[in-house]
Amino acid sequence: MESLDRNEILLEFFKALSDEKRLQIVGLLARRDHSVDELAALLGLSSALASRHLRHLARIELVSSGAGEHSHIYSLRLETLQQISRQVLATESLPEPAGDLDLDAYDRKVLRDHMAGGRLKSWPHQWKQRQVILRYLLEQFEPDRRYDEREVNEIIGRVHPDFATLRREMIDSGLMGRERDVYWRKK
Numbered sequence: 001m002e003s004l005d006r007n008e009i010l011l012e013f014f015k016a017l018s019d020e021k022r023l024q025i026v027g028l029l030a031r032r033d034h035s036v037d038e039l040a041a042l043l044g045l046s047s048a049l050a051s052r053h054l055r056h057l058a059r060i061e062l063v064s065s066g067a068g069e070h071s072h073i074y075s076l077r078l079e080t081l082q083q084i085s086r087q088v089l090a091t092e093s094l095p096e097p098a099g100d101l102d103l104d105a106y107d108r109k110v111l112r113d114h115m116a117g118g119r120l121k122s123w124p125h126q127w128k129q130r131q132v133i134l135r136y137l138l139e140q141f142e143p144d145r146r147y148d149e150r151e152v153n154e155i156i157g158r159v160h161p162d163f164a165t166l167r168r169e170m171i172d173s174g175l176m177g178r179e180r181d182v183y184w185r186k187k
Contacts, residue, residue: 009060013084016060021045022053029063029076036071107132120160131173137166138175141185149181 017023024043028034034042040050054074057063061080065072110132114122124130140155141147147155156163156170167183170176177186 009084010087012060013062016056016062019053019056021049022057025050025053025057026062026076029074033073033075035073039074107135111136118159120166123160130169134166134170134173134175137170138185138187141176143185145184147183149183152176152183 017026021043025039028039028042036047036050036054039045039054040047043050045053054063054065058065062077063074064077065074067073110124110129114120114124114129114133115136120133124133137156137159140159141152152167153163156166160166167176171178171183175185175187177184
């Protein structure tokens with residue numbers, strides 16, 4: 001796993017634990033070490049299937065095996081679990097964009113294509129893609145709060161220097177309201 005970058009390590013970790021039986025194996029090994037046959041019996045699996053799950057967990061260095069009297073004994077590698085936990089909790093290095101965690105695949109792709117490091121690198125030509133960017137911008141504003149024009153310009157300016165155009169797009173799209181020099185989030 002050392003040759004993988006941080007995001008690849010996390011992806012492999014979550015893939016490994018996305019299977020219910022592998023997650024159960026980790027839970028059992030957290031209590032005590034087990035052989036393949038013990039794990040298979042506890043989980044109602046064949047020994048071959050239990051071995052396959054253990055190989056997957058060993059590939060990400062989450063479990064290790066040692067020779068027992070009659071079979072290999074598997075152990076949970078707590079240091080790997082702790083190391084990955086620290087990486088998961090290192091929020092300062094989470095991939096962009098942050099914002100709305102309920103984004104669908106299309107929104108994520110648009111943001112990936114047009115944003116870098118929280119900054120807008122290109123304005124999409126398609127209306128639907130522009131709406132994704134505008135919704136991302138909208139998330140920078142608190143609901144039920146009034147902003148003066150200077151504050152709006154400053155917030156949008158963190159994403160792109162042409163804050164006037166983006167501010168106008170947000171108003172025209174109905175995402176923000178404006179009365180004189182006071183702005184607010186509508187949705």
